[in-house]
Amino acid sequence: MKFRPLFLCIYLLTTSIAFGQGVSDMFEKFAIRQDSLFIVAYEQRDVNTYNNLLTDFLSKYDKLSTNEKKNFSRYLSGAYYNLSCTHSLLGNKQMAITNLKKSIDAGYTNYQHIQEDSDLDSIRKEKEFLDLNNYLRSIGDYLYILKxxxxxxxxxxRLLQALLINPAKIKI
Structure with missing residues (x-):
């Protein structure tokens, strides 16, 4: 009799953990599928389909816990980034900049990629892009940050890093 409350607590704890992992696993599968559909819409420059996919993604993403949102934010930032590229390629400069900002707000930090991505060439000289680019440099360009x-x-x-990686190959 004394152990019933203890067993009940253990049971409830394990089922809530298992259910939480199930939600994460289900969302991961959904996010991977959506990501591949985002890429198809991007390649076809189909903004309407892309927006519908993003709305569907956000409806499920917004139901996640704060911790789960952190785990899956790369999908959201990538979706906004590719939508920004799509708008830029279509000449929709303001929408490209708006979605690039949303991408950065969602956690996108790949400063080097933005410098090289020709999809964004149509907005590079825009003041809003330059402001976003400077901000991104301050959080995503690690050499700049170190300097x-x-x-x-x-x-x-010094050759410290090389020595730490493989000291046998360094001749001093």
């Missing part, structure tokens, strides 16, 4: 840090020593050319 701006107070303790960065530009004159230190």
């Amino acid at each position: 701006k840090a107070d303790q960065y020593n530009r004159d230190d050319n």
Whole structure:
């Protein structure tokens, strides 16, 4: 009799954990499928289909817990980024910039990729793009961040990293 409340607590805890993992697994499968559909819509430059897919994605994403949203934010930031590229390629500059901002707000930090992505060429000279690009540089360009840090020593050319990776191949 004394153990019934304990067993009940253990049972409820394990089922809630198992259910939580089930939700994550189900959403991961959904997100992977949506991601492949996003790519097809991007390749076809089909903004209407892309927006419908994004609405469907957001309806499920918004129901996730805060922690789960962090785990799956890469799908959201990638979706907004590719939508930004689609709008840029179609000449919809303001929508391209709006979706690029949403991508960065959702966690996109790949500064180097934005510098090289020709899909965004039509908006590169826009003030809003330059502002977003400068912000992204401050959080996504790690060499820039290190060089701006107070303790960065530009004159230190030691082979420390190479020594740590494979000391047997370094001849001193």
